[in-house]
Amino acid sequence: MNLEILSPVSTRNKKAATIQRMDVDEENIHVVNPGEIVTTDQKFMRGHGTYTDGESTVYASVAGTVDRVNQLLSVKPLKARYTPEIGDIVVGRITEVSLKRWKVDVNSRQDANLLLSSVSLPGGVQRRKNEADELQMRQFFSEGDMLVAEVQAFYNDGTMGLHTRGFKFCKLRNGSLVSVPAVLVQRCKSQFHSLPCGVDVILGLNGYIWVHKKFEGMQTEDADLTVSYSNENDKITEDERQEIARVCNCISALAKQYMHINDTIIVYTYEASLEYTVKDLLKLDVIASITTAASMRMRAN
Incomplete structure (x- = not known):
């Protein structure tokens, strides 16, 4: 039994419109439904979210926006779990404190790992982590704490590894969390922004956005690391x-x-x-x- 999903738009009109979008108005972002024709041009290769009928026609297999990288066409789903990449800036919430690591909810398919060896602790960035640090892990991050981190690596089971080395990566306070679909957050030169209204915004690529008052005493790399792990909000008017x-x-x-x-x-x-x-x-x-x-x-x- 063959199941074919037909587009609500006429196939002939859809082909013409799609070709025109690809060749003439490439900067226009458009949305396609499952079964709709993405392109019929043989010069394009199909990527994620697409399939072919054995010929040159490329169809969308999910509802989403068409993304083109050179000659590669893919469809990004409108609603999907966050798919991490190394170097991504993410905002997460601590869900568990375990042996030498923290579990972090980053709006992905599974929780991320933040190793004790991947954080900067008071007393020196390069110092070795000992048993005393393991016993004090909840003084740095405990369940429910919000943090901003960077994706560092991936493990064999697909879990992502995070790190918080650097004065910008710290425990979050003085603000509020906004959760949006991850596909809506655009990659910028920096995910840390200071708005003209005096409010700072951290655009987590995982769809978690932190809006906050500027942290006091954390503007330089020489700042005291104890401030990074403080649970007390600054005075907010x-x-x-x-x-x-x-x-x-x-x-x-x-x-x-x-x-x-x-x-x-x-x-x-x-x-x-x-x-x-x-x-x-x-x-x-x-x-x-x-x-x-x-x-x-x-x-x-």
Whole structure:
């Protein structure tokens, strides 16, 4: 029994439209459904999320956006678990403290491992970790703590290994977590951004975004590492709380409209939201208004 999923669009029209998108308007991101034709051009190779019928026609096997790298075409699913790559900046939550390692929820298929040997501890970055450090692991990270880390390696069972070496990688505080689909977070030159409104944003490529007030005493590599493991929030004023909440609602609005998220679009959405109260940013009509205004500014620039 052969099962063929047909596109709701006419095949002939779909072929013409697809070829035109690939050859003429390559920068336009478009969404395809399972069974839709991605391209009929023989010069393209098929990647993940696609299949062929034995000929040159490439079909989409998942619902997602078409991604092209040179002559390789793939379809990125609209909703999927985060697929890590070495060097990714991720935001995670400690779920378990075990022997010489922490288990970290990073919105992936399985928890990541953060080894005791992969963190910088007070007293020197290069010093050896001893039994005393193992007994004090919960003083550094305990269950429920948020942290920002970098993907360092992969193990045989598919688990990813993280590291927190460097003054930017630390325990997170002074802010709020926003969870969005991982495919919406764009890769930037840096995932750490300071917005003009005085709020800092960490765009985790795993879909976890941390919005916070700037950490005090952690701006340089010579900063005291004990500050990195502090559980106490710095003093946050009412105005700073309002700004953090506004930025969080702006990011949630972008995710609800399924728009790509980067520091520029967040700033544009924030500026468009200033005529509304923070609570009003949860309304659907306001969400549509501010995201449309931000999208128009992005196209204009």
